[in-house]
Amino acid sequence: MIILKNLTLSDGSINDIRIDGGQIVEMGRISDSGTDCTDLIGLSGFVDPHTHLREPGFEASETVLSGTRAASAGGYSAICAMANTDPVADDSNLVERVYDLGVEAGLCFVQPIGAVTKGLKGLELSSIADMSTSRAKVTMFSDDGMCVHDENLMRQALLEVKKFGGVVAQHAQDPKMTVGAQMNQGAVATELGLTGWPAIAEEQIIARDAQLAQETGSRLHICHLTTAGGVEVVRWAKSKGIQITAEVTPHHLLLTEELVRTYDPVYKVNPPLRTADDNTALLAGLVDGTIDMLGTDHAPHSGEKKDCEWENAAFGMLGLESAASILHQVLIQSGAGDWKLFEEIISKRPAKLASLDNHGFIKVGAQANITVFNPHERIAVTEMNQSKSNNSPYLGLEFIGRVQHTIYQGQFSMMNQSVREH
Template structure:
């Protein structure tokens, strides 16, 4: 069966309306007046390269009550993503070739997005002994990103060795920067609000001190390091300094840290409990500026599904984390486009080109050019949508419920296949 269609009158990024022709799993032509067996009117839609999430918790194996590879990639598709990197904090932990191959296989079976498993840096995320990074890199899953996310690789010697070791196969360590002693029992950002609420503080310095150490370690051993979910103005300053110094550092920010602040914790509604915690309005401003000026390279969702019972309880008993896949593009649009401060080209960089580059995903983030894989997100930027609890994800812990967000993903094309069409999820995946 041949797959051939043309997306008519679509605006590519910041350009003018044109057509995109797709044959099989590739883009074959871009230009006006293209003709194919099927033609789809895309007037008013913006075409962007399919989004790549460098930081997704798919929860499988082990926590299928929260999410599975299937439901997580379906949520990804709804958000315009065509690839996700699945974090290693599953049960069993993704610290062996066997587990990462299993996750990759589940992704292929689901067929809603490319699933790139992230390997644990240390055995069982325990921060004591390096996991078999080489075995994971050489497995069928070809792991290139390693992270103990949820926990910090806090032992400086172990971090140094990990940074050095992954050079052997072009890997990168993605650090969850959290000094553990400074954050014992931490519940929210340490600041004026935590003082009032009587919740144990998670101080900015616990993040910034690890980032400072790790960029210096990366410089010393000539490795690259990726910093997960930057959340403070101080972290931005350190990464800016490191980049100016020529250190190979990349950094991500989550959608929620670009929009929400610790004032929301006043409700003690655990939907706002996340790690790193929501910070102050001044931090949000600094993160937004850093995303625009390039200090921060990417938006990554840190999509962290949890079942109702993990959030419907007292604050300190609740789990950390919030959903993000289905709403990320809207927040990117808010920060980069609706603010009038940046461009669709930058949005394509931070949600597709850059994360693919950092993750070494050669089939992703190729941009919308003839010959590239047909991974495309089509967005109607003029729609305003009220976020409702009814998500495609198996969990409902979205902090945006009740908010109105700009833009809506109308179609998602994954390797030539509509995983989302007219805003509706395909009943089956590709294959």
């Protein structure tokens, strides 16, 4: 049994919470002693709609065990694992393998994402129906890392997931417009002599797929939105009643293309870091609800793939352990939003997207998946080291605000050492 004392919830109320048998069994004032959470914020367990766990196939970069350790340290009680493993998670056997590895690790819930197309090749649909009825109960499908570029194939995928209320999560990138692209297209790319990545390559795919979602009446999710124009396209689609959701990553809220001047491959990411104006538009879209949620796009890479020249380095950066601290900085510390919105962005909405019924709530009778966040404690990024990889773009930085405890299925899966009994 766990009792959390004096915990401030997102609505500002202060509660004691008794957890027993994996569930929240009592809330209010409890006379028994427990873990003192005075001045700490209690939020429904974080849910990441966009994680790369690399297993099977790329265990030198990450495993399900190491990835879920990082997730738990970052406050996540559930993560959605992308399909671009080796072999690709494009059938029921493969998604069940990832699901079982998550159960074995036991640190957070691992919901596999199935590939839209076989082998991520964009030629024919994967076994979408079989994955949806498998033990992993897959509801989200994505070729992330690759865009489902063929219009007819994308239409077929949307119609297929509609049969069971699923969703296609699109990596919006027109491959014909991004051949050899290394960074955001613009003056900095020209100055550095690197091939530019135009914003329109993202925006026109979003617009096309929004229209396909409207035509089919199906659900569409946009992965890692990065441009001001993309925000406007999603805003337009929502105004038309199209079933579209979108995510933004921590790095696209905080970092800009100016960092590429260092030629440090840690800043090489797909889609690329954009401009400060794009960052501003992304935050505004997050605050007004155009962008629904935060997705880390946690993309660990071994030193072999990152410690090399820029042109040869892999795209991607770590995100799970630092995401909440960054969201706290850009949303709460800046005054742009409050704790209710914070919880919606990092927990409730992604749980709904992925159809995770046991996540996104703090109430009596609910499964106890709770993140306790300390908005006052400083943490250096060098202390965030649960991943097997170290390609964090935030090394050398310090944030105010860190995850204090993560409770998954009624048990502490991560507990900060500075625990106080009351």
